[in-house]
Amino acid sequence: DSGVTQTPKHLITATGQRVTLRCSPRSGDLSVYWYQQSLDQGLQFLIQYYNGEERAKGNILERFSAQQFPDLHSELNLSSLELGDSALYFCASSVASGAGETQYFGPGTRLLVL
């Protein structure tokens, strides 16, 4: 158990809908990262927050947004969902945001868009 929690574990929804994925980092970790993992693309970095502020952005679609709250939990919002958004979404956390920081991954949310 990495100490990172994600809810829900599974999500089934329809195209065009909006969903929110939630992540609680390990106690003491200030940095939260979101990743998307699909069979054809592998593990892709979406966005990072550090202590409430956006720190880095990857290949995140405009339909997707995230935030980190004062209690350091984070939410990833996916809107206008398409079939291709079906994937595993992982949250990871680390103490800081520097070189060699170990990222601890949560168990993931499996999203299926029908």
Added chain:
Amino acid sequence: QKEVEQDPGPLSVPEGAIVSLNCTYSNSAFQYFMWYRQYSRKGPELLMYTYSSGNKEDGRFTAQVDKSSKYISLFIRDSQPSDSATYLCAMSDLAGGSYIPTFGRGTSLIVHP
């Protein structure tokens, strides 16, 4: 060409074999090199990381980095059925003050008794 290339496998070996997993990359700015293990339906778990070139050993696992060839390896000695998982290599450089890793697509390893 992807930044990080990794053979997806599957790689099937008998218990006790030495396993070699490899990745190649194209970005010479990468400085940190990591190996993650991911069991089915679980999140990736960091096994080892190294900075720049060289070797690092941790129990049955050895990581090697050859920056001149842009090639990294993970060796697993005395492989066990419990090592059956997908192994992801990852690499990072300092981009905007944050070391965001770029992952390979993973190699599926099966160790059979």
